[in-house]
Each structure stands twice: as C-alpha cells, then as structure tokens.
Amino acid sequence: MIGGQDHWEILERIGAYAASELSPEEMREVEQLILDDPEALRLAESYLRMLAMLGAIGEETPEVPEAVIDHAIRRAVVSAFFRQAEDFFAGVGRAYLGAFVYYLGLRAAGSAG
Amino acid sequence: MTFEDYNLTRRAARGDIEAFSRLVREHSGLVYRVAARILGDSDAQDASQEVWIRVWRNIKKFRGESAFSTWLYKITVNTCLSSYRREQSRQAREIGDDLSYLPVPPSIEDDPETAALAGERREQLLRALGRVRAEHRAALVLRHMEGLSYAELAQILEVPDGTAKGWVYRGRAALLVALSEDSLEGGSA
Numbered sequence: 668m669i670g671g672q673d674h675w676e677i678l679e680r681i682g683a684y685a686a687s688e689l690s691p692e693e694m695r696e697v698e699q700l701i702l703d704d705p706e707a708l709r710l711a712e713s714y715l716r717m718l719a720m721l722g723a724i725g726e727e728t729p730e731v732p733e734a735v736i737d738h739a740i741r742r743a744v745v746s747a748f749f750r751q752a753e754d755f756f757a758g759v760g761r762a763y764l765g766a767f768v769y770y771l772g773l774r775a776a777g778s779a780g
Numbered sequence: 781m782t783f784e785d786y787n788l789t790r791r792a793a794r795g796d797i798e799a800f801s802r803l804v805r806e807h808s809g810l811v812y813r814v815a816a817r818i819l820g821d822s823d824a825q826d827a828s829q830e831v832w833i834r835v836w837r838n839i840k841k842f843r844g845e846s847a848f849s850t851w852l853y854k855i856t857v858n859t860c861l862s863s864y865r866r867e868q869s870r871q872a873r874e875i876g877d878d879l880s881y882l883p884v885p886p887s888i889e890d891d892p893e894t895a896a897l898a899g900e901r902r903e904q905l906l907r908a909l910g911r912v913r914a915e916h917r918a919a920l921v922l923r924h925m926e927g928l929s930y931a932e933l934a935q936i937l938e939v940p941d942g943t944a945k946g947w948v949y950r951g952r953a954a955l956l957v958a959l960s961e962d963s964l965e966g967g968s969a
C-alpha cells in the first residue's frame with residue numbers, strides 16, 4: 668500500500684516511470700512496486716492516460732487569430748517610424764549644434780584678430 | 781537555428797519591418813499555442829501580442845547563441861507567467877480570494893458523440909492543468925505538449941536542469957491529483 672511520508676515521492680516516481688524517464692535500475696524498482704501494489708498499478712495507468720491526453724493536445728495546432736499578427740506588425744511599424752523620426756531629429760539637432768559651435772569659433776577668432 | 785531565421789533576426793534588429801513581419805508570421809503559431817496552454821484560450825491573444833512587442837523591443841539583444849525558437853519560448857513563458865501573476869493579484873485584490881483559472885477549450889467538429897467525450901476529457905484536463913502551480917504548468921506544457929528536453933526547459937525557464945526536472949515531476953503529480961479531484965467533484969470517478 669502506498670502511503671505515509673513518501674507518498675508524494677512515489678507518486679512522482681511512478682509519473683517518471685510512465686514518461687519513460689527513469690534509469691533501467693529505477694524502472695525495475697517501480698515495476699516491482701507496480702507488480703506488488705494494485706494502487707501503484709492504478710496510478711501508473713492513470714499517468715499513462717494523462718500523458719497520452721497531454722500529448723494529444725500537444726499535437727493540436729490552434730489557429731492564430733489574424734489580429735495577433737496584425738497588431739504585432741502594426742506596433743512594429745509605428746515604433747520603427749518613431750525610431751527613424753527620432754534619429755532624424757537627433758541628426759538635425761547635432762548638425763545645428765555643430766554649426767553653432769563652428770560659428771562661435773569663427774567669432775572668437777574674429778574678435779581675437 | 782536556420783540561417784533564414786538568423787538573417788531575419790539581424791534584419792529585424794536593424795528595423796526592417798518586412799523581416800520582422802516574416803518572423804511573426806512564421807513563429808506566431810508557437811507563441812499562441814504555448815500562451816493558450818499556459819493561460820487558456822481567452823488570455824492567449826493578449827499575451828501573444830505582448831510577446832511580439834517584447835520581441836521587437838529586444839531583438840537587438842538576440843545574438844543567435846541559441847535557436848530563435850528557444851529565445852522565443854523564453855519570452856513567451858516569461859510573459860505568460862507575468863500575465864498570470866498580474867491576473868492573480870488583480871483577482872485577489874478585487875475578490876479577496878484565490879480563484880483558479882478555468883481555460884476554455886476550442887470547439888471540436890468531429891463526430892458529435894466522440895467529440896463530446898473527447899471534449900469533456902480535454903476540458904477536464906485543461907481545467908486540472910489550470911490548478912497546477914504556474915511554473916510547474918509551464919514546465920509541463922514545454923515538456924509534454926511541446927516535447928522539449930530537460931536541457932531546453934532549463935534554458936527557457938532559466939533554472940538549473942535539476943529544478944526543471946523537479947518542476948515537471950511535481951507538475952505531473954499535481955496534475956494527476958487535480959484530475960482525480962476534478963473527477964470526484966464531477967461524480968465521474
């Protein structure tokens with residue numbers, strides 16, 4: 668009978684057995700448990716059914732709503748536009764600043780002369 | 781990672797909308813599928829949109845050290861877990877109670893009787909999955925629905941291999957318990 672403090676551990680172990688994730692030695696241990704204990708056998712069968720259902724749902728390919736794709740692309744377009752606009756205005760600003768510095772340099776040179 | 785994906789990510793990182801659009805069209809299935817399985821169909825659309833916004837914002841940071849799909853899984857799972865936590869705290873604030881999430885399955889159009897039975901089991905499983913701790917649920921989805929290895933899970937969930945494995949082990953056991961509780965509640969045990 669499965670019970671007591673290690674119940675959860677045994678439950679996890681039978682799950683790993685059903686998923687074929689145990690080493691050969693561990694597999695043998697769980698197989699022995701299943702042979703000895705009808706409850707362990709019932710759990711292993713339940714796990715197999717559950718994993719088969721999970722796998723079956725995993726095979727499904729839900730249709731992606733077109734709105735998801737449209738929204739993603741639209742957001743990227745808007746973001747790219749603002750990114751370009753930002754680059755453009757930053758470039759213009761830098762050019763003006765450069766011209767202003769150059770102008771100040773000329774004035775300083777003129778007044779020194 | 782395919783050369784095409786790498787090329788598209790590089791172009792998208794330089795602001796190429798066409799390249800980004802192709803990435804979205806080619807990989808939106810993965811994002812939507814994982815979001816639907818972690819959060820349920822009703823929240824999958826919003827989460828998917830958020831994922832793609834994050835991808836666009838962060839694509840420059842993608843260096844091609846892992847497959848693009850691995851990077852995308854990571855962003856999708858993180859977005860879903862954040863969305864789930866936000867929703868949980870909102871519900872806790874509004875109702876003062878911890879409501880479990882009940883995903884809505886899509887309709888099945890096969891033979892009505894088989895479809896009804898399959899639909900019922902499917903609904904039961906997804907309902908039970910919604911009762912599993914969010915991190916464990918994400919690990920289960922990646923392992924048993926997406927068929928990924930523990931090494932891939934660890935990379936996506938950003939935890940050591942042993943933790944990823946532990947989450948799957950615990951998730952499986954918790955799902956089995958939730959399923960049997962659901963059966964008992966439904967009187968079909």
